[in-house]
Amino acid sequence: MRKLLVPTDFSDQAENALKVAAQFAREHHCEIYLLHILEIPLQEVDPLNSYNDLPEAMFFMKLAHNRFEKLLEKPYLKGLTIHETVDFHEIFKGIFHVCQKNEIDLIIMGSNGSSGLTEMLIGSNTEKVVRTSEIPVLVIKKEHEAFTVKDFVFASDFKNESIPSYKKAIEFxxxxxxxxxxxxxxxxxxxxxxxxxxxxxxxxxxxxxxxxYTTNIFNDVNIEKGIMNFAQSIDAQLIGMSTHGRQGISHFFNGSISEDLVNHAKRPVITFKI
Known part of the structure; x- marks a missing residue:
């Protein structure tokens, strides 16, 4: 694992994710790709011409780069290799594009927990990233002075199709x-x-x-509450699960379980594609 992608809207929640990425990068010698998406209507941007022909695009590009400069001055980023990227895409497509182009190993995203994701990562965009990403997605809920994980809950229905994602969880x-x-x-x-x-x-x-590892069978009124209550009972620092990509969440995580966990769980959540 050598390349980390951190989408940012320069909010506190996005910076919480960046701080975790910085800790991970320092410990495991990773590069960080810091991505800001400018959601300018695609029909207004001609990729064959210079963005100089679109004053609005240039204004927001310069604003983004100014914010990058201030962010990169933060002490916790000192000495790290960071690539700044500004892209003109829909958020989900922009994340996918950068991951593919740079062979990203892990996406680290910020969230403000039960109130939903940050403006940049809100709603269906986050669902698409979590559900369809070919690489693991780690969602961070709060600031971590030290991102230390001693106990990692991997919830599953334990059908054979989820074994590959479990092996990815093991490596993590x-x-x-x-x-x-x-x-x-x-x-x-x-x-x-x-x-x-x-x-x-x-x-x-x-x-x-x-x-x-340990094995655990936990009874609860529904799957989401069972995962959160079990994680709380052992004071776990991370929750993991499998996703089925474009086919939707695995049968165990029927409906919106994974999205609900991303939004409602107080702990960080990581997803692995089957």
Missing amino acids: AKKLNAKIHLLMVNTPNKFITTESSKRRMKIFEEASDFSN
């Missing part, structure tokens, strides 16, 4: 030196016997030689 846990807590949430509407749950989880255990 190894970098953080964290223990993974495999979690199966049992609900009245999606009841699975303990024996069946253990059989599913056993397959995951045997799919890797990773040994720093």
